[in-house]
Amino acid sequence: MNKTAVITGITGQDGSYLAELLLDKGYTVHGLIRRSSSFNTERIDHIYQDPQTPDRRLVLHHADLSDGVALVNLLRDIQPDEVYNLGAQSHVRVSFDAPLYTGDVTGLGAARLLEAIRASGVRTRLYQASSSEMFGSTPPPQNERTSFHPRSPYGCAKVFAYWSTVNYREAYGLFAVNGILFNHESPRRGETFVTRKITRAVARIHAGLQERLYMGNLDAVRDWGYAPEYVEAMWRMLQRDVPDDYVVATGVPATVKDFLGAAFGSVGLEWERYVRFDPKYERPSEVDALIGDASKARDLLDWTPKVQFDELARIMVEADVRQLEDEMSGQTVRVDR
Structure with a gap:
C-alpha cells in the first residue's frame, strides 16, 4: 500500500525537492500552498504539470499555517502517513523587519500544526524543519546537545517550534522529529538569499x-550543503522506529x-x-x-553529504x-x- 504525505511549504526550495523524492518513492503527495494573486508554483510546475504525475498523485490545497481549523479538516480528510512542516517565513534578515509575522507563521504555525494532528486524531509522523539559526551565538561545532542562543526573530521562532515539537512528542506520544538543518542551497534557492x-x-x-x-x-x-541531499535526510528521520532529533550538516x-x-x-x-x-x-x-556536527545522522540514518x-x-x-x-x-x- 502506497504512503501518503503532506508537505507544507511545498512551493519552496526544500518542498519541491522533497515532493520529487516522495513521488519517486511512490507516495501520494498533498502540498499546502497559500492563496496568492499571482502564481507561485514555479519550483514544482515541472512535476505538477507533468502528464505522468496524475498517476503518481500530486495534489495541491490552498491552506495556511495561520488557520488551525483548516489544518484539522485537511488532516482528517487526507489521513496522511507523514507530514513535513517546511512552511515558514525563512529569511533571517527579513525577520528583523517583520518579527511578529515571522513569529506567527514560523513559530505558532508549527504549534498549530502539532495541535491539529493531536485534535484530529490522525496517526501520522511529523517532520519539523528546525534550523541552525537556533544556535546563534553558541560556539561551533554545534550538535543535538548544543544549547540554543538565537540572534534573530527567525531563530527565536524556530526555537519555539523546536520545543513545541519535543513537548507534543513527550506529552501526547506523537511521532514528531526535529531536523536541525544547517544552510543548504541549490539553483532553486530564493533570489534574496x-x-x-x-x-x-x-x-x-x-x-x-x-x-x-x-x-x-x-x-x-557557514556550513553550506546541497538541498537535494538534505531532503533525503528528512525522509530517513521518519522511517526510524523511534522519533528523535538530528543535526544535518556537512561539517x-x-x-x-x-x-x-x-x-x-x-x-x-x-x-x-x-x-x-x-x-x-x-x-x-x-x-x-x-558549523554542524552530523555524526548522529551519519550513524543512525546512514546519511552523509557528498556536495x-x-x-x-x-x-x-x-x-x-x-x-x-x-x-x-x-x-x-x-x-x-
Missing part, C-alpha cells in the same frame, strides 16, 4: 549585464568570502574586483559561525548562467550599471 544572490550576480557580471555586487558581512562562517566551514571565491572562480573571475560592502545588508545582531560548498557554488552558477542565457534568447534583459 545570500548564496543565490551571489550566483545570479556572477552570471550577470560574466555576461556584462551587471558591474557590482553589494554585500554585507563577508566574514560570517565544513566556509566564509562568505570563500563562497564568493568559489562562485566567481567558476567563471574565471576574481570576486574582489566586483564586490562592494553596503551596511544595509548587515543584520542588527550577527551570527558569526555555524561541499565549492561544488555547490559551481552547480548554482552554472544553473544561473543557463537561466540567463535562456532569458536573453527570449527577451530583453535589464543591464545594471
Whole structure:
C-alpha cells in the first residue's frame, strides 16, 4: 500500500525537492500552498504539470499555517502517513523587519500544526524543519546537545517550534522529529538569499549585464550543503522506529568570502574586483559561525553529504548562467550599471 504525505511549504526550495523524492518513492503527495494573486508554483510546475504525475498523485490545497481549523479538516480528510512542516517565513534578515509575522507563521504555525494532528486524531509522523539559526551565538561545532542562543526573530521562532515539537512528542506520544538543518542551497534557492544572490550576480557580471555586487558581512562562517541531499535526510528521520532529533550538516566551514571565491572562480573571475560592502545588508545582531556536527545522522540514518560548498557554488552558477542565457534568447534583459 502506497504512503501518503503532506508537505507544507511545498512551493519552496526544500518542498519541491522533497515532493520529487516522495513521488519517486511512490507516495501520494498533498502540498499546502497559500492563496496568492499571482502564481507561485514555479519550483514544482515541472512535476505538477507533468502528464505522468496524475498517476503518481500530486495534489495541491490552498491552506495556511495561520488557520488551525483548516489544518484539522485537511488532516482528517487526507489521513496522511507523514507530514513535513517546511512552511515558514525563512529569511533571517527579513525577520528583523517583520518579527511578529515571522513569529506567527514560523513559530505558532508549527504549534498549530502539532495541535491539529493531536485534535484530529490522525496517526501520522511529523517532520519539523528546525534550523541552525537556533544556535546563534553558541560556539561551533554545534550538535543535538548544543544549547540554543538565537540572534534573530527567525531563530527565536524556530526555537519555539523546536520545543513545541519535543513537548507534543513527550506529552501526547506523537511521532514528531526535529531536523536541525544547517544552510543548504541549490539553483532553486530564493533570489534574496545570500548564496543565490551571489550566483545570479556572477552570471550577470560574466555576461556584462551587471558591474557590482553589494554585500554585507563577508566574514560570517557557514556550513553550506546541497538541498537535494538534505531532503533525503528528512525522509530517513521518519522511517526510524523511534522519533528523535538530528543535526544535518556537512561539517565544513566556509566564509562568505570563500563562497564568493568559489562562485566567481567558476567563471574565471576574481570576486574582489566586483564586490562592494553596503551596511544595509548587515543584520542588527550577527551570527558569526555555524558549523554542524552530523555524526548522529551519519550513524543512525546512514546519511552523509557528498556536495561541499565549492561544488555547490559551481552547480548554482552554472544553473544561473543557463537561466540567463535562456532569458536573453527570449527577451530583453535589464543591464545594471
